Amino acid sequence: MAEPTMADAPGPESAEFDAVVVGAGPAGSAAALALARAGRSVVMVERGPFPGSKNVYGGVVYGRVLDAIIPNWWEDVPVERWVVRRSTMMMTESQSLSIDYRTGAWGTAPYNGMTTVRSRFDTWLAAKATEAGARLLTSTVATGLLRDGDGRVVGVRTDRDHAELRSRVVVACDGVNSFLAKEAGLLPQSEASHYTLGVKEVLSLPREVIDERFGVQGHEGVDIEILGCTRGIPGGGFLYTNTDTVSVGVVASLPHLAEARIRPEELIADLKEHPSIAPYLRGSSLREYAAHLIPEGGYDTMPPLATDGMMLAGDSAAMTLAAGMWLEGVNFAIASGYAAGQAVDRAVASGDCTASGLASYRADLERQFVLVDHKRLRKAPALVLSDRVQQRYPGLLCDLAEGMFTVVNPAPKPGGLRVTRNAAAKHGVKLRELAADTLRGLRIFG
Amino acid sequence: MNDPRFTHVGPLVVACLRITDLRPEVDPLTGAVARDAQGNGLSAADAAALELSLRIAGVWSGRVVALAVGPPAIDPVLRDVAALGVTVLRVSPETVDPDRGYAAELADDEQRLARTIVASLVPYGPPDLIVCGDRSTDRGTGALPAFLAHQLGAVQALGLVALTPDDTVTGGGRALIAERRLDAGWRERLGVPLPAVCSVEGAGVRLRRASLGGALTAAAAPVPVNGISPADRPEREEAIPAVRIGPTRVFEPRARVLPAPESTDPRVRLLALTGALVAHDPPTVIGPVGPSEAADELMAFLVRHGYLDPTDPEQAGTSGKGTGR
Amino acid sequence: MATVDFRVGARAHITVDSEVCRSCTTSACVTACPANLFAPTSDGGILFNYEECFECGTCYMVCNSEGAITWTYPDGGQGVVFHHG
Known part of the structure; x- marks a missing residue:
């Protein structure tokens, strides 16, 4: 053996797997878990050195989806803090108005949501898949699709000596930039308007300081979602607690960000200096800075979920819910990945791995929250990212609160209607528009 | 087998x-x-x-x-x-x-x-x-x-x-x-x-x-x-003593005691203490020269300042051998 | 950026065709890139780094000139590694 590698050996690369899952994030690991449990041969191809190493998220993993997949998952999940306080904050440069909800019920099993660190959470979930019999191939990029004479996807090419991995089905869980979905023609090459950029700073603070400032103890945590902190660029901000760090970040619509010629880190700097946020972060030191794209187009921009020999799950299928009140993604990734794995199992059993053989995937998701939520909230991204909601309503609501709560005596208190009219006029909002948007919001969210 | x-x-x-x-993380406060x-x-x-x-x-x-x-x-x-x-x-x-x-x-x-x-x-x-x-x-x-x-x-x-x-x-x-x-x-x-x-x-x-x-x-x-x-499992082998590191402390050279200047005039005392008006040889830069020329320069310097006596046959002998060192 | 773990590969996973950039009026990549990897040059081209890339994809998404920025994933195991994502 002159070169001590196995490149020439007839290794498993010539063998055919039932499925190749590209990406070992939440969607990929869930898909591999479902397949391994069904006794199918499956390999996960992960481009990072470990699962989660390329992944960033914005706050909370909602665990209800795990109940059916991993019983008592909360006993060994790598949690940072269980979210018991959830706050939605609207802000202007100097004001803020919060809706703050807190319940002890979220702090005990079966829990509602948790903050975690993706490098640990994704590794944990991938380990569930490998324990069930899936194989994990790290530090390997799936560079392209293999197709047979009829154009069906029959595997992927990897960047290890351009070697091929053949499979009956490819489950592309390769994230927001999914080059495989683009190659298959399922996603457009580049459509900036469907994406937002999230940037995040992880800041170190002693655990006791976090407990004190956020009013929590033990494993309790806080998640704050913020509107109106992005200089009018459609988007939002977030602040949430980990064990001994806090994560603060902003999300901004890509085309608007580019047009505004504002650097993303300036938006974070603004948010960190805001009088409502700065006291939480005082004395902290930067632990990590990260950036990631988010598919926020919603239901109407979702690509087809399957083609012959291939299907999409998680971010590559644009399955994140960015609808103001709800900001979710990891749970949709897990649910869609698991459903994809089950659909592949059924397709392999029936011998039909074409698009029609894989169609049970979409049907399944339409029965589940995954597509039901997305469909119901299909118009939410447009409303939440609209000019009025982004630029005028936060200021309007803050001024309303200011008008109501500022004590102006000896002048008599102004009536509610007058305060509203004044605030609306100041922010260029017609009451008719306000009523229309309220109605629109009720239709979408109600 | x-x-x-x-x-x-x-x-x-x-x-x-x-x-x-x-990339281990070091706590800036405790060093942990x-x-x-x-x-x-x-x-x-x-x-x-x-x-x-x-x-x-x-x-x-x-x-x-x-x-x-x-x-x-x-x-x-x-x-x-x-x-x-x-x-x-x-x-x-x-x-x-x-x-x-x-x-x-x-x-x-x-x-x-x-x-x-x-x-x-x-x-x-x-x-x-x-x-x-x-x-x-x-x-x-x-x-x-x-x-x-x-x-x-x-x-x-x-x-x-x-x-x-x-x-x-x-x-x-x-x-x-x-x-x-x-x-x-x-x-x-x-x-x-x-x-x-x-x-x-x-x-x-x-x-x-x-x-x-x-x-x-x-x-x-x-x-x-x-x-x-x-x-x-290899036991501790006393025959080959391992290097042990004892307690360490900061190196503190002993202070050299100099005689106090004798004058009562503060200005003269200050001059004596600082050596401000004493003539010093400025540092000489030689070179770049080859090893043997450098050795000859060094020897000449030592002779010039009275550290070496060129007439002493024993000392003169070392000058020839010293070139390579 | 010093706090982020970048495992720099030998191959640049970003390429920029400065010829195309010369006709670009917006240079959106210069401000939008969260890692600040793109810098305009005096002759209208774009100078870029790939070593400290977050691999988000912003640059090619906001780029308005067809084919100016080619962006692929770095080789397996290389590139950014988030420890607190």
Whole structure:
């Protein structure tokens, strides 16, 4: 053996797997878990050195989806803090108005949501898949699709000596930039308007300081979602607690960000200096800075979920819910990945791995929250990212609160209607528009 | 025995690796170091050691064993190494010293660590070459290669930038040619006979990537842990005393007492203390000159200032010999 | 950026065709890239780094000139490694 590698050996690369899952994030690991449990041969191809190493998220993993997949998952999940306080904050440069909800019920099993660190959470979930019999191939990029004479996807090419991995089905869980979905023609090459950029700073603070400032103890945590902190660029901000760090970040619509010629880190700097946020972060030191794209187009921009020999799950299928009140993604990734794995199992059993053989995937998701939520909230991204909601309503609501709560005596208190009219006029909002948007919001969210 | 570990074909090249968190987090307040298993990896020096091992074994048609001391958390990294078609071995730190966990791997007792490593390699046959990285990222002393060489009775060549088989050796023998940095961009070239222990800098080579087949096979394979029994575990050997580091303190040179200036005039005292008006020879820059001219200049300086007597025959004799030193 | 773990590969995973950039009026990549990897040059081209890339994809998404920025994933195991994502 002159070169001590196995490149020439007839290794498993010539063998055919039932499925190749590209990406070992939440969607990929869930898909591999479902397949391994069904006794199918499956390999996960992960481009990072470990699962989660390329992944960033914005706050909370909602665990209800795990109940059916991993019983008592909360006993060994790598949690940072269980979210018991959830706050939605609207802000202007100097004001803020919060809706703050807190319940002890979220702090005990079966829990509602948790903050975690993706490098640990994704590794944990991938380990569930490998324990069930899936194989994990790290530090390997799936560079392209293999197709047979009829154009069906029959595997992927990897960047290890351009070697091929053949499979009956490819489950592309390769994230927001999914080059495989683009190659298959399922996603457009580049459509900036469907994406937002999230940037995040992880800041170190002693655990006791976090407990004190956020009013929590033990494993309790806080998640704050913020509107109106992005200089009018459609988007939002977030602040949430980990064990001994806090994560603060902003999300901004890509085309608007580019047009505004504002650097993303300036938006974070603004948010960190805001009088409502700065006291939480005082004395902290930067632990990590990260950036990631988010598919926020919603239901109407979702690509087809399957083609012959291939299907999409998680971010590559644009399955994140960015609808103001709800900001979710990891749970949709897990649910869609698991459903994809089950659909592949059924397709392999029936011998039909074409698009029609894989169609049970979409049907399944339409029965589940995954597509039901997305469909119901299909118009939410447009409303939440609209000019009025982004630029005028936060200021309007803050001024309303200011008008109501500022004590102006000896002048008599102004009536509610007058305060509203004044605030609306100041922010260029017609009451008719306000009523229309309220109605629109009720239709979408109600 | 069919176990491939025990059928020794061709020379055995061992890559001795130190797998650790490459980016540990240090608490700025307490100095506590937090290591995360997910940061585990090969340092540039270890990657170079592994790559050179593979290249040399390739030329010699030999085998490579990659060995690392550490807890099970380093297994994923060893699996990546195994994907290169290398036999891997993890030596559990408890083997080195069951009473002390992590510290025992470190500078603490590298002599004992070296003996454990050599004992762990016994099933693979006598190593012809051990290649280490020249430094570890977590406070190793860099003395392990020397201890390994001592244990094996092998020659050592440390801190190398290049290591290649010597193809001028004929008649079935094997040797290596090593290069080491000198000042001013010079390199020294060393002939290294076998068996040898070499440490290499993390420069000049990039570790190859494993093939897909190798990576798939390794992903599913367990990493063997050294199987030496407690009875074979090397005990502390009193005959070769290990270097012990005693309590250290800051170096405080004793103050030199100078006589006080005698004058009562403060200005004169100040001048005497500072030596402001005393004539000094300005520093002289000579050169660049060759070694012998430099030596002659030095000798002339010493003569000029009365340190050497050129008429003294004994002292005059040293002036001629001193040029090369 | 010093706090982020970048494992720099030998191959640049970003390429920029400065010929195309010369006709670009927006240079959106220069401000939008969260890692600040793109810098305009005096002759209208774009100078870029790939070493400290977050691999988010912003640059090619906001780029308005067809084919100016080619962006792929870095080789397996290389590139950014988030420890606190």
